[in-house]
Amino acid sequence: xxxxxxxxxxxxxxxxxxxxxxxxxxxxxxxxxxxxxxxxxxxxxxxxxxxxxxxxxxxxxxxxxxxxxxxxxxxxxxxxxxxxxxxxxxxxxxxxxxxxxxxxxxxxxxxxxxxxxxxxxxxxxxxxxxxxxxxxxxxxxxxxxxxxxxxxxxxxxxxxxxxxxxxxxxxxxxxxxxxxxxxxxxxxxxxxxxxxxxxxxxxxxxxxxxxxxxxxxxxxxxxxxxxxxxxxxxxxxxxxxxxxxxxxxxxxxxxxxxxxxxxxxxxxxxxxxxxxxxxxxxxxxxxxxxxxxxxxxxxxxxxxxxxxxxxxxxxxxxxxxxxxxxxxxxxxxxxxxxxxxxxxxxxxxxxxxxxxxxxxxxxxxxxxxxxxxxxxxxxxxxxxxxxxxxxxxxxxxxxx
Amino acid sequence: xxxxxxxxxxxxxxxxxxxxxxxxxxxxxxxxxxxxxxxxxxxxxxxxxxxxxxxxxxxxxxxxxxxxxxxxxxxxxxxxxxxxxxxxxxxxxxxxxxxxxxxxxxxxxxxxxxxxxxxxxxxxxxxxxxxxxxxxxxxxxxxxxxxxxxxxxxxxxxxxxxxxxxxxxxxxxxxxxxxxxxxxxxxxxxxxxxxxxxxxxxxxxxxxxxxxxxxxxxxxxxxxxxxxxxxxxxxxxxxxxxxxxxxxxxxxxxxxxxxxxxxxxxxxxxxxxxxxx
Numbered sequence: 028x029x030x031x032x033x034x035x036x037x038x039x040x041x042x043x044x045x046x047x048x049x050x051x052x053x054x055x056x057x058x059x060x061x062x063x064x065x066x067x068x069x070x071x072x073x074x075x076x077x078x079x080x081x082x083x084x085x086x087x088x089x090x091x092x093x094x095x096x097x098x099x100x101x102x103x104x105x106x107x108x109x110x111x112x113x114x115x116x117x118x119x120x121x122x123x124x125x126x127x128x129x130x131x132x133x134x135x136x137x138x139x140x141x142x143x144x145x146x147x148x149x150x151x152x153x154x155x156x157x158x159x160x161x162x163x164x165x166x167x168x169x170x171x172x173x174x175x176x177x178x179x180x181x182x183x184x185x186x187x188x189x190x191x192x193x194x195x196x197x198x199x200x201x202x203x204x205x206x207x208x209x210x211x212x213x214x215x216x217x218x219x220x221x222x223x224x225x226x227x228x229x230x231x232x233x234x235x236x237x238x239x240x241x242x243x244x245x246x247x248x249x250x251x252x253x254x255x256x257x258x259x260x261x262x263x264x265x266x267x268x269x270x271x272x273x274x275x276x277x278x279x280x281x282x283x284x285x286x287x288x289x290x291x292x293x294x295x296x297x298x299x300x301x302x303x304x305x306x307x308x309x310x311x312x313x314x315x316x317x318x319x320x321x322x323x324x325x326x327x328x329x330x331x332x333x334x335x336x337x338x339x340x341x342x343x344x345x346x347x348x349x350x351x352x353x354x355x356x357x358x359x360x361x362x363x364x365x366x367x368x369x370x371x372x373x374x375x376x377x378x379x380x381x382x383x384x385x386x387x388x389x390x391x392x393x394x395x396x397x398x399x400x401x402x403x404x405x406x407x408x409x410x411x412x413x414x415x416x417x418x419x420x421x422x423x424x425x426x427x
Numbered sequence: 428x429x430x431x432x433x434x435x436x437x438x439x440x441x442x443x444x445x446x447x448x449x450x451x452x453x454x455x456x457x458x459x460x461x462x463x464x465x466x467x468x469x470x471x472x473x474x475x476x477x478x479x480x481x482x483x484x485x486x487x488x489x490x491x492x493x494x495x496x497x498x499x500x501x502x503x504x505x506x507x508x509x510x511x512x513x514x515x516x517x518x519x520x521x522x523x524x525x526x527x528x529x530x531x532x533x534x535x536x537x538x539x540x541x542x543x544x545x546x547x548x549x550x551x552x553x554x555x556x557x558x559x560x561x562x563x564x565x566x567x568x569x570x571x572x573x574x575x576x577x578x579x580x581x582x583x584x585x586x587x588x589x590x591x592x593x594x595x596x597x598x599x600x601x602x603x604x605x606x607x608x609x610x611x612x613x614x615x616x617x618x619x620x621x622x623x624x625x626x627x628x629x630x631x632x633x634x635x636x637x638x639x640x641x642x643x644x645x646x647x648x649x650x651x652x653x654x655x656x657x658x659x660x661x662x663x664x665x666x667x668x669x670x671x672x673x674x675x676x677x678x679x680x681x682x683x684x685x686x687x688x689x690x691x692x693x694x695x696x697x698x699x700x701x702x703x704x
Binding site for chain 2 (some may be wrong): 039047048049050051052053055056057195196201205208209212213214215216309310311312313314315320322324325326327328
């Protein structure tokens with residue numbers, strides 16, 4: 028097995044030159060406390076038992092690794108295995124992280140939970156654990172996203188959360204994140220901010236990666252059973268902020284024989300409006316971390332676009348920026364149209380309706396498949412299910 | 428001694444408090460910014476802060492979010508900040524600080540930015556999303572180009588950390604009055620704010636201590652100044668300017684006079700008065 032040493036982040040939360048904590052002074056003591064609490068929890072048997080217990084009995088882990096036989100045949104190979112995060116409670120991988128963070132929140136004595144959400148999956152996953160642990164929950168969501176992901180808004184409300192619309196900018200995930208950070212700045216004592224991706228100031232990218240690595244860890248064990256091997260030839264996942272991708276990739280990072288492919292949203296195409304941060308962006312600071320972002324020459328953050336609300340974000344996790352520069356992960360893109368086609372493809376071939384986010388990975392794999400070994404083993408992170416996207420999918424059907 | 432420090436020393440020697448006023452460059456439009464800065468100066472400001480608008484101003488409440496968005500919609504760029512400073516500096520020695528978020532400065536290049544800021548006549552920098560841990564990339568070039576770098580303390584900053592911030596700051600230490608965004612109301616919690624300032628007052632030894640965030644009235648300012656060397660206001664000016672500029676019957680001179688009058692009322696808090704115990 029060819030390996031390379033990988034130890035990011037360093038003590039300052041840096042992934043190479045990326046990461047760090049570019050936040051107002053008010054948040055620094057909170058981030059220090061959070062770093063300490065997380066480090067202690069991650070080293071504590073009690074905490075890990077509680078966390079893994081919830082993953083097993085509440086989230087429904089381990090999620091299956093499903094061989095996608097008809098899709099494999101349709102594409103003429105490689106052999107495609109789906110890591111079924113869509114079967115997690117609430118319908119996406121996001122809950123792995125919210126379970127972990129809410130345990131930390133309780134441990135730190137916080138009574139009020141806030142979160143940002145794009146597609147609503149992280150919001151639902153946060154509202155869910157807040158209900159289970161009887162904590163007040165406020166979710167910030169772009170007003171535009173509230174429209175296109177209305178079902179998730181109703182789910183959050185049913186779970187007892189308050190959904191507050193973010194009305195600045197394009198009224199999507201970036202703006203919801205701004206509002207959540209302003210809330211946190213205003214209520215640092217009472218409030219725990221559950222960030223939904225591997226973004227934000229240190230220690231969030233590390234913490235969120237840690238809570239999602241269970242995806243890759245399980246895949247490794249399951250591959251042993253279903254394919255008699257330790258690691259796939261390739262792993263592929265969509266990247267908005269990048270949490271599901273890092274969850275799948277992280278346990279395979281040091282094994283350089285595994286090709287890792289992240290798929291960004293090309294929206295209307297890279298010449299038009301898109302959300303392909305790593306493919307087209309430049310380094311800068313957004314939401315507390317130094318990473319790649321979409322911006323103009325003046326350093327003003329640009330508006331992203333994707334048909335998928337979960338990928339509609341002009342930033343990306345700092346560790347992805349580092350892995351891109353290292354060349355360890357290859358980042359490719361899929362357009363809105365390709366993603367919508369991929370929803371249909373997986374639905375018809377495997378009887379699995381994927382989320383529009385996930386569909387980007389499927390679309391990219393369909394493009395890459397002809398150039399892959401016929402018998403190669405590929406794990407695709409089926410990060411979420413598509414029920415929430417039915418309105419968008421139906422609107423696209425009418426338009427086409 | 429820097430122009431800023433020298434002015435703050437004079438203010439202290441006169442046994443009064445300093446007043447710093449903030450304005451977003453290009454709000455309500457670029458033509459009005461220099462006349463507005465002069466109005467604030469004539470209204471009694473001891474120093475001024477010029478905001479460089481950013482698309483995602485995390486530490487700002489609604490008023491400065493609004494002024495930033497309007498400035499950006501008007502096409503304001505970084506070069507405009509240097510132009511404004513140069514024009515203001517032509518006939519004023521009042522210290523002028525640039526305030527803005529780190530990303531536009533990174534894109535401009537920290538060294539180029541500090542060089543341009545220094546040569547245009549700016550006196551210092553306040554960057555709310557640049558805590559001391561990340562500040563090396565700005566403090567070095569800032570020093571080279573004779574710009575003071577002002578860091579912030581907040582109500583939840585531990586004592587040891589506040590000491591370190593005091594040692595790092597040049598010009599003054601900016602005490603954020605409340606855990607909140609700019610413009611957050613101070614009413615109902617003034618007692619807590621005053622207690623916190625009394626505590627931080629004993630820690631900050633190397634720099635003047637100025638308090639800001641949420642100052643709407645001279646009374647707010649007076650309360651903050653009980654344990655500070657001065658105060659800073661900004662959000663409160665936004666609706667004042669907005670209202671004056673919306674009234675199309677008013678001449679430019681009348682609008683400017685209105686802003687100057689507002690500054691003058693706030694500055695009542697900075698006037699010499701018997702030391703409060």
